[in-house]
Amino acid sequence: MILLDGKKLSQKILDELKQEAAGMAKKLRLAVVVVGKNPVVEKFIGQKRKAALSIGVDFRVYPFEETITTDELRKHLQKIVREKKNTGVVIQLPLPGHVSVQYILNSVIPEKDVDMLSVRSVGALAVGPKSSAMVGPSAAVGGLGRKNIILPPVAGAIKAFFDEYSIEYKNKNIVVVGAGKLVGLPVSLWLLGEKTPFGVVTNQTPDISEFTKNADIIISGAGRPKLITGDMVKKGVIIVDAGTSESEGRISGDADFESVSQKASYITPVPGGIGPVTIAMVFKNLVLLSKSKSHRRRV
Amino acid sequence: MILLDGKKLSQKILDELKQEAAGMAKKLRLAVVVVGKNPVVEKFIGQKRKAALSIGVDFRVYPFEETITTDELRKHLQKIVREKKNTGVVIQLPLPGHVSVQYILNSVIPEKDVDMLSVRSVGALAVGPKSSAMVGPSAAVGGLGRKNIILPPVAGAIKAFFDEYSIEYKNKNIVVVGAGKLVGLPVSLWLLGEKTPFGVVTNQTPDISEFTKNADIIISGAGRPKLITGDMVKKGVIIVDAGTSESEGRISGDADFESVSQKASYITPVPGGIGPVTIAMVFKNLVLLSKSKSHRRRV
Numbered sequence: 001m002i003l004l005d006g007k008k009l010s011q012k013i014l015d016e017l018k019q020e021a022a023g024m025a026k027k028l029r030l031a032v033v034v035v036g037k038n039p040v041v042e043k044f045i046g047q048k049r050k051a052a053l054s055i056g057v058d059f060r061v062y063p064f065e066e067t068i069t070t071d072e073l074r075k076h077l078q079k080i081v082r083e084k085k086n087t088g089v090v091i092q093l094p095l096p097g098h099v100s101v102q103y104i105l106n107s108v109i110p111e112k113d114v115d116m117l118s119v120r121s122v123g124a125l126a127v128g129p130k131s132s133a134m135v136g137p138s139a140a141v142g143g144l145g146r147k148n149i150i151l152p153p154v155a156g157a158i159k160a161f162f163d164e165y166s167i168e169y170k171n172k173n174i175v176v177v178g179a180g181k182l183v184g185l186p187v188s189l190w191l192l193g194e195k196t197p198f199g200v201v202t203n204q205t206p207d208i209s210e211f212t213k214n215a216d217i218i219i220s221g222a223g224r225p226k227l228i229t230g231d232m233v234k235k236g237v238i239i240v241d242a243g244t245s246e247s248e249g250r251i252s253g254d255a256d257f258e259s260v261s262q263k264a265s266y267i268t269p270v271p272g273g274i275g276p277v278t279i280a281m282v283f284k285n286l287v288l289l290s291k292s293k294s295h296r297r298r299v
Numbered sequence: 300m301i302l303l304d305g306k307k308l309s310q311k312i313l314d315e316l317k318q319e320a321a322g323m324a325k326k327l328r329l330a331v332v333v334v335g336k337n338p339v340v341e342k343f344i345g346q347k348r349k350a351a352l353s354i355g356v357d358f359r360v361y362p363f364e365e366t367i368t369t370d371e372l373r374k375h376l377q378k379i380v381r382e383k384k385n386t387g388v389v390i391q392l393p394l395p396g397h398v399s400v401q402y403i404l405n406s407v408i409p410e411k412d413v414d415m416l417s418v419r420s421v422g423a424l425a426v427g428p429k430s431s432a433m434v435g436p437s438a439a440v441g442g443l444g445r446k447n448i449i450l451p452p453v454a455g456a457i458k459a460f461f462d463e464y465s466i467e468y469k470n471k472n473i474v475v476v477g478a479g480k481l482v483g484l485p486v487s488l489w490l491l492g493e494k495t496p497f498g499v500v501t502n503q504t505p506d507i508s509e510f511t512k513n514a515d516i517i518i519s520g521a522g523r524p525k526l527i528t529g530d531m532v533k534k535g536v537i538i539v540d541a542g543t544s545e546s547e548g549r550i551s552g553d554a555d556f557e558s559v560s561q562k563a564s565y566i567t568p569v570p571g572g573i574g575p576v577t578i579a580m581v582f583k584n585l586v587l588l589s590k591s592k593s594h595r596r597r598v
Binding site: 119123126171181184185199200202206 | 510
């Protein structure tokens with residue numbers, strides 16, 4: 001069993017980005033919009049700040065009160081997004097329950113949407129890089145040739161692991177667990193765009209083990225600890241655990257590491273797997289989007 | 300074996316739409332943009348015209364020469380889309396090879412995008428109806444409550460068949476054949492949005508029969524005649540054949556009807572299956588989008 005080491009891969013990506021950022025005419029800055037306070041969120045922001053500073057990218061947090069309305073937040077965001085110094089904007093999730101999340105996410109223009117969560121970025125990903133290069137405002141997406149296509153950070157992280165460990169995934173039985181907006185959907189859109197076959201199981205699937213048992217690769221983002229146990233997978237399976245659930249301030253994945261790791265050929269630990277590489281991919285997108293500005297085409 | 304009768308279902312939907320259209324304050328008009336000449340395309344346009352006239356909807360074709368440039372076409376489209384009398388706009392595919400297809404499709408604003416092929420419409424579908432109701436320009440999409448969600452016509456047609464024939468699809472093994480923009484992608488986005496489990500096989504799948512053999516429902520949109528034969532499916536399978544390929548002026552589906560129909564419990568014929576219902580769904584979208592205008596929210 002080989003552990004897919006997210007800390008090591010993240011460091012490697014950040015080292016490359018540091019060089020790239022140093023060579024760019026404009027200083028990059030990631031703006032992070034945070035609503036309310038939450039110790040787990042603080043921890044994530046700390047990780048992003050550390051990554052930013054380590055590669056010479058400015059980092060600015062815009063904090064807002066838990067009670068802010070959707071309309072107020074949207075107005076602030078329009079200014080934050082327009083601010084030239086902010087070359088990328090992240091809206092830290094989760095947002096409070098009363099906020100219209102997608103409406104807020106849509107205020108980030110595609111050229112600064114490092115998380116690729118706005119309707120326009122998701123649409124550009126779904127219709128494919130070749131065509132989205134002609135979208136105008138979304139031109140940044142995919143304008144850099146096949147190798148440097150902008151992907152949602154979690155999909156980019158998974159692809160980076162596959163590349164780093166020379167894991168062939170195109171002719172495999174891939175099962176995506178969950179169809180949520182942060183993992184299942186972006187991963188599915190990435191695979192659809194590549195015409196890579198895959199299956200999606202959700203909480204509507206009567207017995208997901210029917211599918212996981214035959215899977216060569218399981219990409220899980222259900223957010224349910226110990227959802228996937230050793231008896232549900234075959235010998236040699238590759239486990240990409242992108243599930244994150246929080247319990248008493250600790251982050252857990254979807255896989256029961258102890259039992260699953262006895263059968264897996266490769267497995268991402270949680271923490272230290274997908275998480276740090278996903279953060280590195282946010283910065284990779286920041287660099288790629290800034291680079292692609294000179295390639296931009298008409299609206 | 301029960302034949303899923305597209306002509307009958309299409310007529311039923313059009314009859315309902317006729318009543319709805321008659322009750323609307325504004326006369327609806329579908330604008331169809333056609334580039335070049337092609338007998339099969341002419342036939343499709345004729346079917347749409349017939350459907351429009353049968354339900355009291357105006358129909359206007361905007362023809363352009365085969366040699367038109369992308370920029371010229373885009374300029375004309377901006378006028379056509381802005382024209383108030385056009386309550387819906389269809390860009391008839393295929394377009395000539397020199398035209399940037401997605402860039403042209405993106406000129407249709409979501410409120411008039413009955414085919415749901417623009418980046419913004421695809422994005423709104425992918426992020427889900429609940430959230431897309433807050434997108435502003437895309438507000439029309441999904442602004443009508445769960446029952447009247449706007450779907451890409453082919454996905455709407457498949458759902459209409461399932462509803463009409465009381466086919467339960469949510470706990471089934473669904474295999475989507477192909478990941479193209481006209482069938483595989485919109486069908487996948489629809490199913491992802493519903494969290495309905497499914498699998499996608501493509502021409503990268505070494506042997507698709509490994510998946511089709513276990514499928515309860517096969518939704519095929521590969522555009523390859525006789526791709527799916529009787530030996531590749533199990534007894535009782537439901538075949539939704541949305542593949543269209545043209546040979547000598549005739550339209551073929553993906554299924555080898557003769558062999559597959561001997562095992563299927565339900566099957567859509569080609570022609571006379573998905574095709575006519577997809578056309579009816581274009582007009583359903585035209586009606587739903589016009590209705591939803593009063594529900595529209597901020598940008």
